Structures are given as structure tokens and as C-alpha cells.
Amino acid sequence: MTPPLEDLTDALISAAKKAGADAADAIAVQGTSVRVGVRAGTLEQAESADGTDIGLRVLIGGKQACVSASDTSKTTINTLAERAVAMAQEAPDDPNVGLAEPSQIGLGCDPATLELCDESATPSPDALRDAALAVEAAALQVDGVSQVSSAAASHARRAIHMAASNGFSEGYARSDHSLYGVAIAGEGTGMERDSDGDARIYHADLRGAEDIGRRAGQRAVSLLNARKPKTGAYPVLYDERIASSLVGHLLGAINGQAVARGASWLREKMGEEVLPDGMDLVEDPHRRRVGASRAFDAEGLPTARRYIVENGVLQGWTLDLATARKLGQSSTANAMRGTSNPPSPGTWNVTLTQGSHTKEELMTQMGTGLLVTSMIGATINPNTGDYSRGASGFWIENGEIAYPVNECTIAGSLPEMLKRIVPANDARTYLSRVVPSLLVEGMTLAGA
Numbered sequence: 058m059t060p061p062l063e064d065l066t067d068a069l070i071s072a073a074k075k076a077g078a079d080a081a082d083a084i085a086v087q088g089t090s091v092r093v094g095v096r097a098g099t100l101e102q103a104e105s106a107d108g109t110d111i112g113l114r115v116l117i118g119g120k121q122a123c124v125s126a127s128d129t130s131k132t133t134i135n136t137l138a139e140r141a142v143a144m145a146q147e148a149p150d151d152p153n154v155g156l157a158e159p160s161q162i163g164l165g166c167d168p169a170t171l172e173l174c175d176e177s178a179t180p181s182p183d184a185l186r187d188a189a190l191a192v193e194a195a196a197l198q199v200d201g202v203s204q205v206s207s208a209a210a211s212h213a214r215r216a217i218h219m220a221a222s223n224g225f226s227e228g229y230a231r232s233d234h235s236l237y238g239v240a241i242a243g244e245g246t247g248m249e250r251d252s253d254g255d256a257r258i259y260h261a262d263l264r265g266a267e268d269i270g271r272r273a274g275q276r277a278v279s280l281l282n283a284r285k286p287k288t289g290a291y292p293v294l295y296d297e298r299i300a301s302s303l304v305g306h307l308l309g310a311i312n313g314q315a316v317a318r319g320a321s322w323l324r325e326k327m328g329e330e331v332l333p334d335g336m337d338l339v340e341d342p343h344r345r346r347v348g349a350s351r352a353f354d355a356e357g358l359p360t361a362r363r364y365i366v367e368n369g370v371l372q373g374w375t376l377d378l379a380t381a382r383k384l385g386q387s388s389t390a391n392a393m394r395g396t397s398n399p400p401s402p403g404t405w406n407v408t409l410t411q412g413s414h415t416k417e418e419l420m421t422q423m424g425t426g427l428l429v430t431s432m433i434g435a436t437i438n439p440n441t442g443d444y445s446r447g448a449s450g451f452w453i454e455n456g457e458i459a460y461p462v463n464e465c466t467i468a469g470s471l472p473e474m475l476k477r478i479v480p481a482n483d484a485r486t487y488l489s490r491v492v493p494s495l496l497v498e499g500m501t502l503a504g505a
Contacts, residue, residue, distance in 0.1 A: 059109050059129055062087055062218035062228060068131070069113045070222050072138035078115035078145070080156050080222045082356075084396055086110045088215030093185040095193055095208050100186060102209070112396030115141040116155060120148040125397035153382040154399070157356050162225040165343065165359035165390070168352040172345045174214065174230040175259040185210040188266045192238040195270025201242045201278035206250065208238040208270070225357030233348070234260045238270050242277040249283065251276035251431075258346045262487070283461040286452050286504035292426035293467055293500040294419055296450065297483050299432055301492040304338065304409055306437060306444070306471055307331065311365065311373075313380030313402040315439065322442035322472060323371065331371045332475055335410070338366035342405035349405045349489040356400050358390035365407065377402040408491040412480035416494040419481050421456035423496060428453055429467065442471035465504040469497070
């Protein structure tokens with residue numbers, strides 16, 4: 058029988074100290090998951106996993122090492138600690154690594170208020186299969202859909218506990234429910250595919266299977282008979298489905314690791330305008346029923362709401378303890394980690410200011426240009442922000458969709474693109490990244 062997770066983390070830290078570590082932190086994760094996939098009305102895939110993973114980080118002066126295992130026996134824990142200490146002794150010295158001071162640790166809120174775990178009955182494999190079949194059936198009812206390449210439903214639940222030799226010891230549980238389908242329209246070389254899906258913490262919040270299947274089918278059919286768009290300088294409207302990728306590039310450039318390495322096109326832009334005046338980008342790790350919510354980060358620091366960008370002006374980097382020390386700043390409580398990795402900075406939930414116009418009104422405003430609904434590949438220069446990506450979507454003429462397009466490239470400069478974005482009002486507020494459709498003028502398109 059697996060011991061309580063708190064006992065496992067305590068045992069790991071004790072073993073590390075006994076083996077010669079100056080300090081240590083540990084994480085234990087216990088989880089179950091079930092995934093069921095169907096195709097052509099029959100069961101195609103059924104996967105189930107159940108287990109406990111443990112991870113240990115030891116510190117000896119400015120040296121650190123991380124080890125992990127899926128065996129929780131006392132013998133394994135002792136062996137793991139001895140191995141970690143031996144590895145740390147051979148590791149390069151880094152004066153920036155180290156645990157938080159006891160005065161720094163704590164909770165930003167009561168973890169229970171975040172509602173990260175659905176305590177209702179776990180869906181049975183049969184229920185998951187039926188939901189996936191319903192997605193497939195709804196997609197096949199759409200005229201023009203020739204097949205459904207995959208439809209699947211899944212459920213996962215896991216408990217996490219973290220502890221450190223500085224006195225921190227806290228845990229939480231979370232659940233995940235997902236449902237999706239991929240539809241194919243047309244035949245032969247003219248086939249097109251698209252998808253739809255939903256993922257929520259609470260099963261009751263999940264969108265209906267029929268809606269997901271129908272939307273996947275309609276999206277695939279709408280792409281039939283695609284052609285290359287015109288080459289030239291045109292406005293580009295990033296559909297809400299993929300608009301968060303632009304914000305993702307900004308978040309990557311303010312990540313403490315990129316800034317500390319000097320590999321960020323925003324490294325000299327603190328306190329300067331990076332978004333249009335009046336636009337905010339807010340991080341809030343305390344939103345209810347949202348996957349990236351946390352009461353504490355992976356180093357035991359209390360999380361808090363903060364402005365990343367306020368009125369268009371960059372307010373701060375995303376930092377864990379090590380990158381904060383290297384940059385001479387304070388951690389923003391953004392440390393993340395797995396069982397086999399040391400902490401590193403990452404963002405929690407972010408929300409970009411929405412606009413007052415619908416996506417359709419922005420299409421009217423753009424007149425002629427490209428509505429992007431899918432992107433592939435990426436060439437982003439981390440030092441300059443030069444941007445180039447493959448795209449597909451719909452050509453807009455006179456403010457209305459004229460025809461689907463594919464096999465094109467859009468290019469520009471991220472610093473300039475972000476400063477002239479025009480947001481719509483269509484963001485899905487339950488996502489971790491709440492970003493509406495975004496219109497960017499003057500992009501370079503390479504097509505026909």
C-alpha cells in the first residue's frame with residue numbers, strides 16, 4: 058500500500074539530509090487516468106494508468122541535482138537520496154540556486170477555494186466510450202464529412218504534495234475531463250480536416266458531445282476547395298482559437314530564463330510600451346475551476362494576482378527564485394516543476410483586455426485580408442522578435458469570408474505586431490489564457 062503523499066515527501070527530505078544534503082525539496086504525485094477512443098463506431102483505444110511518482114531535489118552549497126522514481130519503497134527512497142547527493146557533488150556550482158527563506162513561504166489563498174478537483178463520481182469507461190461515439194456520430198451527420206479520424210474522451214485525477222527542508226509542506230488535488238473529435242471532409246487529395254474539443258476540471262462544465270462533433274464537422278467542411286491567398290501586405294485577423302499564440306510569444310519573451318540568458322527581444326523593454334495604450338495583460342492564479350490556478354508555486358511561495366502589462370506598458374518578468382536572484386529581483390512566485398526537474402519559471406492564468414467589437418465587425422473593418430484559424434511551424438528570432446509562421450484559414454473580401462485558404466506564410470515583427478493589435482470581444486473566459494480574436498494590420502503574406 059502506498060503511504061500518504063505527505064509521508065513520502067517527508068521521507069525523501071529526511072533521507073536526503075541523512076545522505077549529506079544541505080537542503081532538499083520533494084514532490085509526490087499520485088494519479089489515475091482513463092482514455093477511450095473510438096473510430097467507425099467501434100472501440101479503437103482504451104488506456105488506463107494508475108501510479109505514484111516521486112521526485113527529489115538536493116542542494117549542497119550552490120550545487121543541485123534532481124532524481125525521480127515510481128517506486129515508493131523505503132529502499133528506493135534511500136537509494137534515490139544517495140544517488141542525488143552523489144550527483145550534486147559533481148554538478149557545476151550556481152550561486153543562484155537554493156530554497157526560499159522560511160519567511161517567504163506560504164499560501165496566496167485557501168487551495169479549497171480554487172475548486173481544482175471534481176469530487177463527483179468518476180465516469181466509467183463505458184460512459185467515456187458513449188461520449189466519444191456521440192462526438193463521432195454528430196460529426197458524421199454534417200453534410201460533406203466523409204469520416205471521423207478520431208473521437209476520444211478522457212478523465213484524470215491526481216493528488217500532489219510538495220515539501221522542503223525549509224518547513225514548507227502543502228498539497229492539493231486536481232481533476233481533468235476532456236472530449237474531442239477530428240473530422241475529415243472530402244475525398245482523395247481534396248480532403249480537409251479540422252477538430253473541436255473541450256477540457257474542464259468539472260465534468261458538469263464540459264460542453265456536450267453533439268456540439269463538439271457538429272462543430273468539428275462544420276469546420277472541416279468549411280475548408281474544402283481551399284486555395285492559396287494573394288501575396289502582399291494585408292491585415293491578418295487571428296481567430297480566437299489561435300490568438301493566444303501571440304500572447305504566448307510575449308510570455309516567452311518575459312520568462313526569467315530567457316531574460317537572464319539575454320535571449321529575449323523584450324530584455325531592454327521594462328517600463329516601455331509593448332501593447333496598445335489602455336490594454337492590460339493580467340495574471341491571476343486564483344481563478345476558480347481553471348487549470349493553471351495555484352495557491353502556491355513549486356518553491357512554496359504564495360501566488361498572487363499581478364499585472365504583466367498595464368495600460369500597454371511592461372511591468373515585470375516571470376521569475377522563480379533562481380532567475381530572480383540572477384537578475385537582482387524578487388521571485389514572482391511563478392516556479393513550476395515536475396518530479397524529475399528543478400523549478401523553472403512559467404505563467405499561470407492570463408487575461409488580455411477584450412475589445413468592444415465582435416470578430417465579424419473586425420472582419421468588416423479589415424475589408425480585405427486573412428482570417429487565420431490554424432497555424433503550423435514557427436520561426437521566431439528570440440533576440441529580435443522576427444516572426445514567420447505557416448497558416449491557413451479564410452480569405453476576406455469586402456468584410457466577408459470569400460473562400461478558404463491554405464499553404465501560406467505570414468510574417469512580421471512581433472514587437473510591432475503586438476503594439477498594434479485590435480482585440481475583439483469573443484474570448485472564452487473559462488480558459489487559462491483568456492485572449493480574444495486579434496486583428497493585426499500590415500502583415501506580409503506569401504501565397505500564390
